[in-house]
Amino acid sequence: MATQLASSTQASGTPLPVTCADVAMAHRRIEDQVVRTPTLISRTLSQLTGATVYLKFENLQFTAAYKERGALNTLLQLSDEARAKGVIAASAGNHAQGLAYHANRLGVPATIVMPRNTPIVKVTQTKGHGATVILEGETFDAAYAHARVLEAEHGYTFVHPFDDPRVIAGTGTVAVEMLADVPAIDTLVVPIGGGGLISGMATVARGADYAIEVVGVEAELYPSMYNRVNGTQMPCAGDTLAEGIAVKEPGGITSMMVRELVDDIVLVSERSLEEAVSLLLQIEKTVVEGAGAAGLAALLQHPDRFKGRTVGVVLCGGNIDTRLLANVLLRDLARSGRLARLRIRLQDQPGALFNVARIFDQERVNIIEVYHQRVFTTLPAKGLITDIECEARDRAHLDGLVTALRDAGYEVSTVELA
Template identity: 75%
Template sequence: MATLSLSETDTPLPVSLDDVHAAHDRIAPAIVRTPTLVSLTLGQLTGATVYLKFENLQFTAAYKERGALNKLLQLDEGARTRGVIAASAGNHAQGLAYHGARLGIPVTIVMPRSTPNVKVSQTEGHGATVILQGENVDESLAFAREKAAEQGLTIVHPFNDEQVIAGQGTVAIEMLEDAPTIDMLIVPIGGGGLISGCATVAKAKGIEVVGVEAELYPSMYNRIKGTALPCHGDTLAEGIAVKEPGSITGEMIERIVDDILLVSERHLEQAVSLLLQIEKTVVEGAGAAGLAAMLAYPERFAGKTVGIVLCGGNIDPRLLANVLLRDLARSGRLARLRIKLQDRPGALYHVARLFDQEQVNIIEVYHQRVFSTLPAKGLITDIECETRDAAHLERLIGALRGEGYDVTPVELA
C-alpha cells in the first residue's frame, strides 16, 4: 500500500484537511466532544501507551452523527424541505434521523427486511420514516436511489460521500488536540469513511494510520492488497461488515493509510469484554476492533503511543451477555466439565465433595443417561462451575483425575 503526502502527488485527495476543519467548526456546537483518555491498564496489557476516544458517548452512541450532521448542514433550503434518504440498518440511520429531526429535515431510512425490530423502533424513535425493503443493505440502497429520484430526496450515503467523510474526520481533530503525543491511530474500517477522514488529519501531522477489518469481511483489504478473501459470515463487528467498500474511500485509503490488519472473532470478543471490565464502557464489536488488533498483533504496536477510536456502543444486551460469558469461559473462570460416572447411589455426591474440597462453586449439573455411547450402567455428567482463574480450574481437574474420574473440559470454539 502506497502512502503519499499531498506534496508527492499531482492529484488532490477528494477530502482535504481544510474540509475536515471546516466540518468541525460547523458541527461542534451540536455533537458531544467525547473524551480522549489514557488507559494505564490496557497499556500494561499491550506494551504500548493507549489513548481511547470514547465515541460511544455520542447521543446516539456512535461517531456516525458527525458525518450525517455535516452533510445535513450543507443542504440548500430546497433540499432541506424535500428531505433526505439513506439505506442503513445501523448507526448511520440513527445519527441521520436524530439530527434530521433536530434540524426539521424529513428523514427516510430504508432498511433490509431482516433488520431487528429494536433497530427499527430506535430509528423511528428519532423521528425518521422507516421503509423495510430488500434482503440486504445493497438492495435497500438501490430502492433508496429509486425513491430519491422519484421524490427529489437527497441521498446521504453512510461512507462514500466527501461531506460525510469530512465530518467523520473531526474525530481525529479532537483526539490529536487532546493527546498530541499520539504517533499512531488505529481505526476500524467498514466502508472506510471514518478512516479516510481521520487519516486526512493524521497524515498532515506525520502520524501512522492503521486500519482494522474483521477477518470475515476483508473487503477493503482485498481491494488494497489485491487479494480475494471471502466476505461472509456472522461477525460480532456487524458495523464494519461491508462487502463493497466505497470508491472515494478506497482511493483515499490506498493513498494515505499505512496498513490494514484483519482480526478474528475471538479477538473482537476479548476486546469487547476487556473494555467493559477495565474501562467500564460498553462498546460494540466494530468499536472494539482497534483494541482487538493490539491483542492480535502486539509486536506491531509495542512501544508506540496509540490512539484507538471506540467508534460505537450499540450492542444488543443479550449478545453482550453472551460475549462476557464466553470470555469468562476462555479465561478459566467459568467452565463446563464432562465427567464419566458409574450409575450408582452416591456417585454424584462423591464428585461434588471434590468441588467443595477445591472451593469451586457449582452453577449447573446436567445428568445424561440415555443419549450416550456409554454402557447402560454408565452416565455422563456435565457440571458447569465457577473458579477464580485458569490455575484454580486446573487444580480441580487434577483432583478429580487423582480420584480416578475421566474428566474432559468442554471447550469453546
C-alpha cells in the same frame, strides 16, 4: 494543530476529494452540536499491550457512535429546498440513527430504508428519532436499491453512510479532536468498514506537521478494503461480532483515499474482537460494540506492530445487543478458567452424583448447572455422562479441581470453546 493543505493530493498530483480545510470547516460546523468526546489514556491497556494507549470514546455520542458527525455535516450543507424535501439513507446500523437524530433536531424529514430482517430494536430506535422507516428486501443491497428509487421519485437527498466527501469530512473531526487533546499520538488505529472514518482521519493525520502513522483494522471475515488495496481476493462472509464493519464492497472514493493516505491495514480474529469488547467493559467500564473494539483487538493480536508507540484508538460505537454482550462476557470468563463445563463419567447408581459434588465442595468450586445424560451416549446402559457447569476463582483453581476429580478415579474432560 498545524496543517499543510498541500498534503491532500494523490501521488499523481491530482487533489483528493477531501482536504484538511474541508475537515476544519466541518469541525467548526458541527462542534457545538455533537458531544466533544474525551480522549483518555488507559494505563492498564498500555501495560497489557506494550503501547501507550489513548482511547477516543465516540461511544459516548448521543446515538452511541461517531456516525453522527458525517450525517450532521451533510445535513448542515443542504439547501433550503433540499431540507424541505428531506433526506433518505439505506442503513440497518449506526448511520440510520445518527442521520435520523440530527435530521429530526434540524426539522428535516428523514426516511431510512432497512432490510426486512433488521432487528426490531434498531427499527424502534430509528423510529424513535423521528424517521420514517421502510423495510424492504432481505439484504442491504436490496434496501439500498429501493432507497435510490425513492430518492429519484421524491427528490430526496441521499446521504451515503461513507462514500461521500461531506460524510468523510465530518468523520475526520474525530482526529482533529484527538490530536488537539493528545499531540503526542504518533499512530492512529482506526476500524474500517466502508472506509469513511479512516479516510477522514487519515486526511487530518497527513496534514499534521509531524509524522503520524495511520493503521486500519478489519475483521478477518470481511477484509474488503484490504482486498481492494492489496489486490487480494480473500472471501468476505460469515457472522462477525464486528457487524458494523462487515462491508463486502468498500466505497470508490474511500478506496482511493485509503490507498493514498493509509500506511497499513491489519486483520483481527473473532476471538480478539471478543477479548477487546470484554476488556473494555472490565477495565474501562465502557460498553463498545464489536466494530468499536476493533482497534484494541489489533493491539492485542499484533502487539509487536505497535509496541512502544503512542497509539490513538477510536472506540467508534457502543450499540451492541445486550444478549450478545452477555455471551461475549461469559465466553471470556470461560476462556480465563473462571467458568467451565466439565464432562464426568459416572456409574448409574445411588450416591454417584453426591460423591462428585463432595469433591467440588472440598475444592470450593461453585456448581452452577448439572446435566445428566443417560440416553444419548455411547456408554453402556449402566453408565452415564454428567456435564457440570461450575465457577472457579481462576485457571489454577479449576485445574486443582480437575486434578482432585481424577485422583478420585473419575474420567474428566473439559468442554472447550471454539
